[in-house]
Amino acid sequence: MDEEYDAIVLGTGLKECILSGMLSVSGKKVLHVDRNKYYGGESASICPLEELFTKFGAPAPDDSYGRGRDWNVDLIPKFLMANGQLVKLLIHTGVTRYLEFKSVEGSYVYKGGKISKVPVDQKEALASDLMGMFEKRRFRNFLIYVQDFQQDDPKTWKDFDPSTADMQALYDKFGLDKNTQDFTGHALALFRDDEYLKRPAIDTIKRIKLYSDSLARYGKSPYLYPMYGLGELPQGFARLSAIYGGTYMLDKPIDEIVVGEGGKVVGVRSGDEVAKCKQVYCDPTYVPDRVRKKGRVVRCICLMDHPISNTRDALSTQIIIPQKQVGRNSDIYVSLVSYTHQVAAKGWFIAMVSTTVETDNPENEIKPGLELLGPVRQKFISVSDYYEPTDEGLQSQIFISQSYDATTHFETTCLDVLDIFKRGTGEEFDFSKIKHELGDEEQ
């Protein structure tokens, strides 16, 4: 450990592993440390199942759960948008070669106590039970408008300036009712609250396009999920970092981030060893004095031996419960994966219900999500604080990531990473730095 590094990265969560990989690829000498014995921190997938039960203080699982090591349970549920930022990062860094994916089978939205498939094209919209007949026509016209929309071709704007007019105005232009607005904004554009209605429509149009572009890539839904669980993602980036020279140390407690003149970081201490460095990149848990609590997220892991009703027995799915449908300010998210992804023993399903905490009784807040699931064999509830840095790092050279939010996708994750990289190195990440002779087959 007693060496000098360009950067020391603390924590092997997804964000830190992506950063570590990007830094190593950029030619920096990187030391990557985790206080845990395993890779992934909060982004790890827990294996075997016994360990998950122990973690939550539950008595060991019985035989009906099959073999413990057939399970890989994520602590934080997320899906990848097929055309989103993380997929771009995976492709450009070559990390995609370490992973295999499956498409999530369907996406559903909650309305008036039951769930309906999110209509993704005009044909599905016409068949959907979300809308009445006349509303369907209006929604269809809206979808056609969005699909034909080109930002650089004002002719396609149809007498509507989306960079100044807000989204509410666009909905009104097509006469869409509140329910349709609800699922468009929350299940297609994936907004977490209704702030977007007052913002320029262009933002929402782009998000709906991202949704349909992602959908176009692999079919059934716009979402992807990696075989063996999300824990494979940080590991993939850790490997990238290692093959570009990064050094890994696990099970290494960090006692102090050593700061020198002008408040600038000079190293990291573990016991009486100090590793010198010019920069530190870390998650909030390593620097409690440089972050502030922004909110809380409640997550409930549910082990079930059946799929969710009314999803055509999908082996994987996402359900969005828009805030307004249940009188809340933030949406509730349900994600489901199963044995088909090698994350559970044969016949088993893992559902996760999550939302941003709004009351003193978080458990009660996720009830509408739990009610959709049917009988649950085992539930694990956790409430975690959500932190953001108070230190931008420009002076201290300590760059801190934000905690993982309630979102069930990675778009905000990637934006945070790219932003940190830019603050830390003063430049955008240059994807051309990655030699593409990594493997022999593709290039």
Next chain:
Amino acid sequence: MATIKIPEQKVILCGEYGVGKSSLFRRFTNDTFVTATDRKSTLGLDHYAKTYRVSDRDLKLQLWDTGGMERVASITSSYYKFAEAAILVFALDNPASFHVLSQHLLDIVTYAENAKIFLCGNKSDLLDDVPQITDAEIEAFCEQCHNLITGTYKTSCKNGQGIDEMFSDIAYQLVQSNRSRLELQSMEQHGFKITPTEETAEDSCLC
């Protein structure tokens, strides 16, 4: 005419730091040898595929190196995923590297349950008259692990001895054991790789 895809099998290298895994990888990829322990030697290249012909069938061995992660930390469990074979490497001049093999074996059977396991004693060029690890010891080890080991080899990355023979034999063994399985394999069981679309291949920047 339809092209037949050559089946590709992931083969991973396991064992202590310094036993010659990267050197085996280097021999496999371009048949060279370096003495320096320079970790940059395999920088950026972490797996490589080569086609072997086994009694009129083609099989691609895709060999993976650890990337040096085992130097201080443990190897990620994802390294083992999808592996069809694992080569358990020790150095013939280093008894310690032989005696910890059971630990590595445990990792393999845990994370790559279905992988065939091969044992490789490397640095055979360093053997003088009194071997540090006897054939009897190697046999005893194989017996202890309930014959999980499909084949044992002695190699030298320095002079190249035994290397081609080892990889050819591994290819042969895999073809034998996969004969029926390869044909049954249905795509449904598997995930897919994500690949760039035309459009994403163009914009090399996320901004």
